[in-house]
Amino acid sequence: MSWFGFGFNAFGQISRRNHSDNDQENSIVYTPTEIKCHVGEKSEKSSELRASWSRRASLHLNGGRSLCFAGSNSPSGICDTGCTDAVVGESFLILGFPDRFESWDLDSDEKIPIWSMDVKTLCDGVGSPFNLPLIPGGYIAMKPPFYRPLSPHLKATRLALGDEHSVLLSASGAVYTWGLGSHGQLGHGSLSSEEQPKVVEALWGMRMTFVATGGWHTACISDGGDLYVWGWNESGQLGLPSRAVRKAPKYQTSEETVDLPTCGDQPEGEKDTQVFISIQSFPALVDITPSSELKTVGCGSRHTAAVTRAGDLYTWGWGQYGQLGYETSRSDEPYLVEFFREQQLRVVDVTCGAWNTFVSVVKKEVATS
Structure with missing residues (x-):
């Protein structure tokens, strides 16, 4: 399995930028391009991928799990982590491990996470599968407070976070939403x-x-x-x-390509339906x-x-x-x-x-x- 990317590449989140090239052309990838991450000295294909506006996080399963990070302010010291899942945003990187969850500040030079939570504190010592941002008992938000509880009756199986709203899928197939509704x-x-x-x-x-x-x-x-x-x-x-x-x-x-009437072309007495x-x-x-x-x-x-x-x-x-x-x-x-x-x-x-x-x-x- 291989990953391809196309679109905005100003931070090298799709492919490495050659700064000697035309900056405008280098910032946009029009043709789908295969993504190859470098973990250690090897070039590996991603098994899972998460993206934000300026960053990309790729997970690899070859010989154990490792994380490859690309884009703006790529943090050091986080590769080869053994993490099982990751969610990347513009300010924070969320990592999931079999026994804990961590949040890293992407604007900080610190080599340690700014927040962590032990899985045992959430599920009484019993391991549970998760799919970030969902975790046992709640979910991890992309800004503090990072842990946010969810009612058990929702029985969430998937959660997606928008810029200002969230959508949850329950085990019964029902959809729940909350947050800003202005659009x-x-x-x-x-x-x-x-x-x-x-x-x-x-x-x-x-x-x-x-x-x-x-x-x-x-x-x-x-x-x-x-x-x-x-x-x-x-x-x-x-x-x-x-x-x-x-x-x-x-x-x-x-x-086909057709000519649409503009306001000036509209026949007299005829309304645009x-x-x-x-x-x-x-x-x-x-x-x-x-x-x-x-x-x-x-x-x-x-x-x-x-x-x-x-x-x-x-x-x-x-x-x-x-x-x-x-x-x-x-x-x-x-x-x-x-x-x-x-x-x-x-x-x-x-x-x-x-x-x-x-x-x-x-x-x-x-x-x-």
Whole structure:
């Protein structure tokens, strides 16, 4: 399994920068590029990857777990840690170990974590699987206070943290959200904020299997492979019609490039019937392709990437830094990233930084006669 990245690379979070090259070209990776991390003297492929705006943390399983860190203010002394999971932000790095959790200040020169918690204090000495930021009894936030409890009745199986809101998936497939709701990112049909987890009632009765958050939008996948989205759609990141995207004279549709009328071109007596969506405050179903079922989804600051069960990658939203994997500044329709299909690669996972995209791939098996 290999990881590829594309998009914003000003801090070398995708590939090492050559400062003798053109700075603008060096800051953006337009073509998906394989990521190879150096652990010790060896170059290894990542097994898991986490990203923020300016940083990337890669976990390796070859001969034991180790961490490779890339991007702004890469900390020293944290590689070869034996950690089992990691979450990276702009100020802190969260590490999980079989017996403890740690938080490292990425703006500090200190060689020790600024906070730690023993697993035994959370689960009475009994080890428990976890999936950061979820931990036994609660979750780890990306700013103090780091440990935050969750009610046991939620039975959380997955948690995603946005810039200002959170989304939780329960064992029964219900979705809960809380935090800032000013862009409809909570999915409760209003722009109100919530201090405590509140179930997304519009999805009640439909079992969800995956949740993800971006800067101000949220996505989830049902057990049937359907995609539901809500929140801010200013750049088309929900895959719904966006005025900011379609106001240009030319707009690329799924079939062809067409000329859209501007205000000056509108025939007299005729009104524009196109409905644009800036904020979607409750879940909306988005069709990627008529027959595709989705496996996983990732959200950046203002873009979204989804992987089908067949192994194709579709992206949409803001693409100014190449984070969509094809040449456009923004799109409010999902488009296939042709690169992976052309290279006979099947996409199996995706994670997004704020302005870039990372995908895990395997080589497609070619049938022989």
